[in-house]
Every structure is written in structure tokens, then in C-alpha cells.
Amino acid sequence: MRRGRVSRRNLALVVVLLATVSAAWAAELPKVESLKVTKLRMEKVALYLCDGERKKAEREFARTDFREPWPATQDATSPLFLRVTVEGHEYCVKAFTVDTDKAVSASKECNTQVASQQPRTAATRGVGVGCSQ
Amino acid sequence: MLAVIGRAAAGLALLAVTGCATTGGESGKMSLAPPSWLGGKSEHTTQISGLKPGPYEASSLAVGEEKDIAQRRGDGLGFVRSAPIELYLNELRSKIVGASGKTGVPGRVMILANPAFAAYSTPDGNVYVSMGVLESLETEDEVAALLAHETSHVLLKHHSSDLMGDMQKKAQALYEIGVGAKTAVSGSKTVSKSDARGLNQAQLAVDATDKLVLPAWNRPQEREADLLGVDLLVESRHSAPAMITMLEKLQAWEKANSESEESFGERVKQAAQRNVNEAVSMTYQRMVETVSASHPKTSERIDETAQYLERHYGSRDLGAPKGAPWTALMSRPDVAQVMRNYKQAFSAKKLLDQGKAQEAYAAAKAAATERTATDAYPNWVLARSAAALGRQREAIDALRRAVSSTEPVPQVYEDLIIANEQVGSVPVALEWTDRASATFGGAPRWTPHKIRLLRKTGRVAEAETLTLNCAVSTPDWKRPCQEANQTPAGRAPQR
Numbered sequence: 001m002r003r004g005r006v007s008r009r010n011l012a013l014v015v016v017l018l019a020t021v022s023a024a025w026a027a028e029l030p031k032v033e034s035l036k037v038t039k040l041r042m043e044k045v046a047l048y049l050c051d052g053e054r055k056k057a058e059r060e061f062a063r064t065d066f067r068e069p070w071p072a073t074q075d076a077t078s079p080l081f082l083r084v085t086v087e088g089h090e091y092c093v094k095a096f097t098v099d100t101d102k103a104v105s106a107s108k109e110c111n112t113q114v115a116s117q118q119p120r121t122a123a124t125r126g127v128g129v130g131c132s133q
Numbered sequence: 134m135l136a137v138i139g140r141a142a143a144g145l146a147l148l149a150v151t152g153c154a155t156t157g158g159e160s161g162k163m164s165l166a167p168p169s170w171l172g173g174k175s176e177h178t179t180q181i182s183g184l185k186p187g188p189y190e191a192s193s194l195a196v197g198e199e200k201d202i203a204q205r206r207g208d209g210l211g212f213v214r215s216a217p218i219e220l221y222l223n224e225l226r227s228k229i230v231g232a233s234g235k236t237g238v239p240g241r242v243m244i245l246a247n248p249a250f251a252a253y254s255t256p257d258g259n260v261y262v263s264m265g266v267l268e269s270l271e272t273e274d275e276v277a278a279l280l281a282h283e284t285s286h287v288l289l290k291h292h293s294s295d296l297m298g299d300m301q302k303k304a305q306a307l308y309e310i311g312v313g314a315k316t317a318v319s320g321s322k323t324v325s326k327s328d329a330r331g332l333n334q335a336q337l338a339v340d341a342t343d344k345l346v347l348p349a350w351n352r353p354q355e356r357e358a359d360l361l362g363v364d365l366l367v368e369s370r371h372s373a374p375a376m377i378t379m380l381e382k383l384q385a386w387e388k389a390n391s392e393s394e395e396s397f398g399e400r401v402k403q404a405a406q407r408n409v410n411e412a413v414s415m416t417y418q419r420m421v422e423t424v425s426a427s428h429p430k431t432s433e434r435i436d437e438t439a440q441y442l443e444r445h446y447g448s449r450d451l452g453a454p455k456g457a458p459w460t461a462l463m464s465r466p467d468v469a470q471v472m473r474n475y476k477q478a479f480s481a482k483k484l485l486d487q488g489k490a491q492e493a494y495a496a497a498k499a500a501a502t503e504r505t506a507t508d509a510y511p512n513w514v515l516a517r518s519a520a521a522l523g524r525q526r527e528a529i530d531a532l533r534r535a536v537s538s539t540e541p542v543p544q545v546y547e548d549l550i551i552a553n554e555q556v557g558s559v560p561v562a563l564e565w566t567d568r569a570s571a572t573f574g575g576a577p578r579w580t581p582h583k584i585r586l587l588r589k590t591g592r593v594a595e596a597e598t599l600t601l602n603c604a605v606s607t608p609d610w611k612r613p614c615q616e617a618n619q620t621p622a623g624r625a626p627q628r
């Protein structure tokens with residue numbers, strides 16, 4: 001009886017310890033960024049099964065049928081794919097075929113002089129000149 | 134006489150157009166197929182399939198690799214020199230050029246001392262990338278994408294279309310000279326009404342070419358460079374989707390740095406209080422820029438590049454982008470130090486412009502240390518901020534270091550010219566103008582200075598000749614040259 005009570009206490013301790021360790025481990029994991037697919041760049045976007053070889057599309061989704069954003073996360077196995085949820089099913093999609101709400105950081109550099117004259121043909125156009133500070 | 138000049142001008146412009154059409158194609162041979170930049174390419178063929186392997190034929194607009202570098206050095210704030218970054222970028226560019234099948238492509242990569250997101254290439258094959266763009270890119274593949282885009286402009290001879298604008302401006306300059314000659318011969322002090330109308334029309338034509346026709350012409354070129362860039366990335370075994378992530382970064386930068394409607398409205402309001410014509414001109418410029426500069430929208434370029442990538446390479450394993458080599462380079466202590474110090478120098482200049490001399494001085498002091506202790510730009514900013522605080526000796530020392538730097542910046546020369554002119558040492562100022570011109574590959578930026586100073590020393594005839602030469606051979610600088618030629622003439626030197 002006494003032994004049983006000790007065991008239960010030990011068990012509780014082990015559970016607490018495990019919970020603490022797993023919480024710490026989870027905190028160390030890179031955070032999975034929650035994204036939203038906001039636009040399809042193709043007329044038809046190929047949706048792949050994430051577990052498969054991703055060589056043959058499971059289905060195609062037409063741009064004209066795209067009504068609301070798809071929840072998405074970066075695929076852990078390849079940076080070239082996103083995991084998306086479409087109509088309740090999970091698929092993988094080539095990241096470059098869709099536009100997301102992922103924030104791309106950019107510095108603000110106004111009134112910078114790229115060249116003394118108009119940028120030449122191949123130049124990235126003279127953006128940033130005279131913009132609001 | 135005017136009719137003849139007018140016809141000649143029209144002929145020159147036509148020649149420029151037809152010249153572009155032939156030089157835009159491969160090797161400049163006559164071909165019935167439309168040039169690729171006019172959108173004649175089928176969507177089923179890749180851009181690279183139209184690029185004939187073999188020796189690269191130099192552009193007729195090339196001035197020589199080194200001279201081009203010297204001139205571009207004089208355009209902005211100079212170059213940032215860092216051997217490890219330059220080596221890395223040039224090796225990357227070599228791989229990209231090698232993948233094109235073209236041999237003997239000239240040029241190298243230079244880093245612009247500029248915090249903006251900017252890059253361009255020139256007919257000499259040189260590729261100029263700003264420090265700001267290098268800081269924004271995250272993987273080797275994104276850097277390769279930027280270089281592949283710029284190299285594509287070189288391989289496709291896109292710079293040839295600049296010829297149209299240049300020829301038209303030269304034709305306009307000749308037309309103006311003709312009107313001037315006619316007026317002088319007739320003994321009249323004013324230009325006749327019909328001639329004035331002709332001059333106005335010529336100027337409008339040049340404006341239209343500069344602001345509307347050329348950008349429109351360039352739109353397909355930007356797309357073409359994106360797409361050939363994708364081919365080159367695939368062929369050089371880089372991750373081709375990096376072209377899209379690189380463009381996404383450009384898009385984010387454009388968004389962060391575009392002038393808001395409210396801010397523009399405020400500027401127009403202020404201008405209108407000073408001068409109504411100025412406000413009208415600003416609105417007109419804005420309208421023209423909206424039509425020209427913002428197209429093709431980067432979002433459209435991204436979509437088209439994505440569609441091209443999927444259409445031609447969708448079934449291939451495109452490979453994951455490699456972040457490690459680029460991160461390793463940028464975090465090397467020597468590289469990080471140079472990047473950090475230039476950022477400090479830019480920040481110091483900004484503070485100085487805001488009138489915060491003390492803070493600017495502290496930032497400039499930190500910028501002109503260690504690996505950049507003798508660099509011209511950080512020392513020039515230090516000299517300016519030290520002078521603003523009345524630390525003349527320190528300012529002179531910094532300016533001396535800036536002048537003797539192996540990597541000169543034009544601002545130092547500008548300061549020396551103006552300082553000498555202000556204290557009345559016009560011949561010394563003239564000497565500095567010649568030195569600047571020699572240092573920066575004869576860049577036209579120095580010509581108005583020389584014209585002004587020549588007039589001040591009484592050498593009016595020389596100033597007149599130089600003004601004429603400036604208008605015809607460097608039409609973009611015609612106006613500053615002509616304005617400089619209005620300087621009151623000083624006493625001619627005793628012979």
C-alpha cells in the first residue's frame with residue numbers, strides 16, 4: 001500500500017519533469033510561421049501530396065476558383081514547398097507558384113543618389129528618390 | 134537651312150531606330166525575324182535557346198572596361214572595395230557567363246557605395262551592385278539571380294536601345310546650333326517665332342523619348358532579362374526560384390520607399406506657393422513617371438517569371454537555395470567591418486543633412502577606422518562633419534586622406550573645386566577640375582565646372598567651344614553646360 005503511494009508520487013514527478021523538458025524542447029524548435037496564400041501566380045497551380053515524391057500533381061487548382069486565402073506553413077522537408085490547406089485537405093505546393101502574406105523586410109533609403117543622371121536601360125529603376133521620410 | 138537640319142534630325146532619329154533593330158539581334162546581322170525584345174519569341178522556347186553559343190561581339194557603345202568603371206565611379210558616391218566580396222561576386226558572374234555559352238564576355242562586378250536597392254550593367258559588360266542590395270539578399274542563389282539578370286542585359290545587347298535617345302538628343306543639339314547660327318547671321322537678337330516653335334517641338338520629342346518611349350521599349354527588356362536570368366541560373370546549377378525571391382525583395386524595397394500620395398501632394402502645394410509653373414511641371418513629371426517608371430510592375434514581373442519557370446523547368450529538381458556560402462562571406466570579420474563602417478558613413482551623412490553635426494561627427498569618426506580608415510567616402514563625411522563643428526585641422530586631415538585614397542569619390546573633388554573658387558583661386562580650381570576629369574574617365578560631370586571656371590578666367594572662346602562640344606557629344610549635360618556658359622566673363626589672362 002505504502003509502496004503504491006510512493007510509486008504514484010514518483011509517477012507524478014516523472015510526468016511533471018517530462019512536461020517541463022518537452023516544453024523546453026518545443027521552445028528551442030524553430031517556430032513554424034503561419035502564412036496565408038493570397039494569390040495564385042499560375043492559371044492552374046499544381047497541388048502535390050506532401051508524403052509523395054511530388055512529381056505528379058494530385059490535383060490542379062484554377063486561379064478563377066481561388067476565393068479565399070489558404071492557410072500555409074513552410075514545408076519542413078524542402079524550402080521550395082509550402083504546406084497548404086485547401087478545402088480541408090493538406091497539400092504541398094511549389095512556393096514560387098503562389099503569393100503569400102509573408103513579410104519581406106526592406107530598409108528605407110530616401111533621396112539616395114544612384115547615379116548622377118537617369119538610370120540606364122538595365123538599371124533597377126530610380127525608386128526611393130524623393131520619397132517621404 | 135533649318136529645314137535641312139530638321140530633315141537631318143529626323144533622319145538621324147530614324148537611323149537610330151533602325152540601328153537598334155539590327156543591333157538588338159544576334160551579332161547585328163540582318164534578319165527577318167523580329168528582335169527578341171519586341172516580343173517576337175514564342176512562349177514555348179527558352180530565352181537561352183535564342184542565344185547563339187560562341188564569341189561575344191562587343192557592343193558598339195562600349196567605351197572600354199576600365200574607362201567605364203572610372204566614369205561610373207564619378208557618377209555616385211564611388212565604390213566600396215572589399216577583395217573577398219569582389220572575388221566572390223566575380224567568380225559567381227564567371228559561372229553565370231560560362232553557362233550562357235558565350236565566350237570572351239568582358240566586364241566585372243563592382244560594389245557601389247550606395248545604401249539603396251540598386252543594380253545596373255553597362256555596354257562594357259560591367260555589373261554594378263549597391264551595398265544596399267547585397268545587404269538585402271540572403272542566399273548565394275539570390276545574388277546569382279541579380280547577377281544573372283544584369284548579365285542577361287549585356288548578353289542580349291539591351292543597351293543598344295539607349296542609342297535612340299542619344300542620337301535624338303544629338304540631333305536636337307545640332308538643330309539648336311542651327312537655329313543659333315541662323316539668328317546670328319540674320320543679326321537678330323531673338324529667335325523667330327517659328328524657330329522657337331521648332332525648338333519647343335524638338336525638346337518635347339526628346340522628353341517623350343526619354344520618359345515614355347524608352348521606358349516602354351525597356352519594359353520587354355526587363356522581362357527578357359528576368360527570363361534569360363532564370364535559364365542562366367538553371368544552367369549554372371543555381372536554385373532558379375531565387376530569381377523570384379530576389380524580385381520579391383526588390384518589390385518590398387520599392388513599397389517601403391515609394392512616395393505616398395499625401396507626401397507628394399504636400400510637395401506640390403509648397404511648390405505652388407513659390408511658383409505655379411513649378412507645381413504644374415512636378416505634376417506632369419509625376420504623371421509621366423507613373424506611366425514609365427512604375428511599369429512593368431514588379432508584381433507582374435514576378436508572375437511572369439514564375440510562369441516561365443514552371444512552364445520550362447517545372448518538371449526538374451530545381452534544388453534548394455544555398456544560404457551558407459553567402460552568410461559565411463558576409464559574416465567574415467573583414468567583410469562585416471567594411472559593411473558596418475560604410476553604413477556608419479551613410480548614417481553620418483544623413484545626420485549631417487539633418488543638421489545634427491555632433492552626432493554626424495561621432496558616426497563619421499567610427500566609419501573612418503580600421504579597414505576603411507583611408508577610404509575616401511568615410512573621410513569625406515568626417516571632413517564635412519568636423520568642419521561643421523569648427524574642427525578645421527581635423528577636417529583638413531580627413532580631406533587629405535580622402536583625396537589620396539586609392540578609391541576616389543567625386544564629392545571630394547567637387548568640394549575642392551568650389552572651395553578654391555570661393556576663395557578666388559580660380560586657376561587652382563580649374564586644375565582640380567582637370568584632375569577630376571582625368572580621375573573619373575573624362576565623365577561629363579566636370580564639364581560645366583570647367584566652362585564656368587574658364588569664363589571666370591576670361592577664356593571665353595575655350596568655354597564656348599567646350600559648351601558646343603558638351604551639347605553635341607553629351608546631350609544629357611547640355612543644359613548644365615549652357616547654364617555654366619552664362620557665367621559673367623572675367624578678365625582674360627595677359628599674354
